[in-house]
Amino acid sequence: MSATQITSYIQIHPLDNVLVALVDLPAGTRINFNGQSFDLLTAVQAKHKFTLTALAPGNQIHMYGVLVGKASENIPLGTAITVDNVVHAAEDYALGERKTQWQQPDVSAFADQTFMGFHREDGSVGTANYWIVIPLVFCENRNVEVLKEALIGKLGFKKPKSYENEVDSLIALYHTGKSVEDILNADLQRSVVVSPANQLFPNIDGIKFLNHDMGCGGTRMDSDTLCGLLAGYITHPNVAGATVLSLGCQHAQASILQDEIRKRDPDFKKPLVILEQQKLGTESKLLEEALKQTFAGLMQANQQYRSPAPLSKLCIGLECGGSDGFSGISANPALGHLSDILVTLGGSVILAEFPELCGVEQELSDRCVDVPTAERFMGLMTTYNALAEATGSGFYANPSPGNIKDGLITDAIKSAGAAKKGGNSPVTAVLDYPDKVSKPGLNLLCTPGSDVESTTAEVASGANIVLFTTGLGTPTGNPVAPVIKISTNTALYNKMPDIIDINCGTIIEGRESIEEAAERLLRYMIDVASGNIKPKAVELGQDDFIPWKRGVSL
Structure with a gap:
């Protein structure tokens, strides 16, 4: 999507047979797309999808150019797809040819950039101490x-913010004989964070x-x-x-x-x-x-003191939580372009959350640098899904109620958008939890889709900064690695400014291209890595830490 494109619906990939609504579209809205004109038969909320063709039961639905579901009933042209008329479906995968050729981005603007970090004896560089x-x-x-x-x-x-002043206000009201209704309608004395x-x-x-x-x-x-x-x-x-x-x-x-x-x-x-x-x-x-x-x-x-370090010393974890129907077309592809820039500069990137790679296994395995790496990835995916299915809950059960409400109605739709965080570079290594990153480039790490468990694991594997996209809002942080929260839409950025650092809703609104947003985010990340800016999760003391028990967690 270009920085000047302003529209109310888009097709993500030329092979897709659904369009994504960028704004709420009432029933009867006239759709004009690629020489085709029709009226919407149903209202379509922003972030949700509607059909470009009539579908019969069993017909395939494609988004991002991949299979993401099948019609479970007749779906007329111009109808919203929902959990009631679509079921999860994804392509099978097998060992294929290596597809490691890729177009590296222009990194001239960042080639000589450094960040101020803590140099350790093992050669790594910290973004904090x-x-x-x-x-x-x-x-x-x-x-x-x-x-x-x-x-x-x-x-x-x-210390994290205390609400003791608010409690003192409530106690004072209680002692003066105020009613329950008075308490519920009271204006409380606000606590002030004192450094x-x-x-x-x-x-x-x-x-x-x-x-x-x-x-x-x-x-x-x-x-x-x-x-x-x-x-x-x-x-x-x-x-x-x-x-x-x-x-x-x-x-x-x-x-x-x-x-x-x-x-x-x-x-x-x-x-x-x-x-x-x-x-x-x-x-x-x-x-x-x-x-x-x-x-x-x-x-x-x-x-220990901060001193200059090249961007190749950055290892970023890529995470999403509280995702929505805009995640795969705004914040996630912006992270993907940033990832490609960092990989080109010699840095390391971690893409995790294996249940949210369902449906894109073929693409990722083909991008693995060699056959053993591809086989390791496919083996971990197969084993993980089999364990989930043995308990009656395969990858298909990954989307949360919040995901579904905001347009991610199958795991494959969610996964196809989530994988965009990994950009286009070859996969240099596949790690099983809790292995450590030892190679530059794009690393795949086997973790659950649960954002705290996955973030905890990414940091253990060496991520010295985490980029976290969200469409619904989540406070997730980490005890030792700064977590930068990136909104997929401007409404969320304005609604939850206490936990969101960066807005990528500008992409949806046509005010910024994916590449421009990625470079803006990278500059912000360098400031965070240098200690010049503290992300909201750090300021709030959001120190989430949940080890993964190797049972089933989606």
Whole structure:
């Protein structure tokens, strides 16, 4: 879509037999498209699709040039497609020829760009400098919270916004005898976020505390995988050092964690504190030792400074959540063009959420650089979908009620748009959760479609910044990697400015091309990577962290 194109409906791909409404279209609206004229038989809401031909039961529906569904009943020309008249369908896939030739974008405007990052001994570069405190098992969650309460305020790190003033207002109204109706209609005194006056360690962006409900009581595979995930965070370029609390008897042993750390960084030299409660004895001994060693580690981490780094040192995670019918034609393709720019510059990109690649397997497997990589991708997709179907919920069940309400009525429609985040470059590697990125270029990472689980995994694999598109709005963030939230439509950007950073609704409105939006986003991302701008999720302290249990999660 060009920067000057303003219309009320579009065809995404020449092979598509449906059009996408860009605005609400009432029944009776005259449609003129490619020499064809007809009136809409039904109203079509913005983001939804309507037929370009009459369809009989079983007829295929194509979007983005791929099969995304089949008619479940007769659908006349000019009728909205819905969950009532369409069922999910996707093409089969098989090993094909390598299709790795692609048109690299012009990157001259960014060839000499740098960002200000934290250089680590393993050669990676962080976009932030955090200390993390992690429990190896859920039994230690309370002790992690005690450390958080003790450290954050005293060291001058910013706390998330409190609503204590609002509660004080309610208490005061209660004491004056106000009714329930008075309470519900009251204007409350607003809390004000006050930044700490003195941060003891100015070169540290914060201490992050990563609670979870795993480590014991589940399968050994889950606990081993958890150790790999935590090792990914400890060795992450945005992390200066870590404190790990272990009970001692759990499945997720400290020795397994240390093995996973060595797999990712054989010469690991960051400050690392591992304390076992059953060895130390009392809780007070554990916490006193944790405080002393963590404080000493913070002193070392504070010696790190930002310095220039090439954009090739960026590893971006691509994510979407609360997607809508505009995701695949605005924000996601903008991320795709940005991804192609970064790959051309030698950087790394992670495309995850395997349930949301259903229907585009053939294209992605053909783009894999060699046959083993293609076979690995297809094998992971087949195994994952089979596990889902064994529980009565295949990939077809991925779209959420919010997705469906806003135009993504089959998983293949959602997937075809979601895959646009990956651009057009060859797939250099396929990773299984929680593997680490080791090659530049486009990496496919097996994760669920659940945005927090997937974002958690992308960061563990090395993403030092995450680009997150949303059409409905979601506050998702991450403890150590800045998450930039990008809206697919302007209405959302205006409605939820407290969680959205960038608006790509300009593409839908014809005010900006996909390429222009991508370059605007890349400049913003460089500022975030340099610490000049804090995304809304960082400002809000939105530290979402959910490890994936390798059971079925869509």
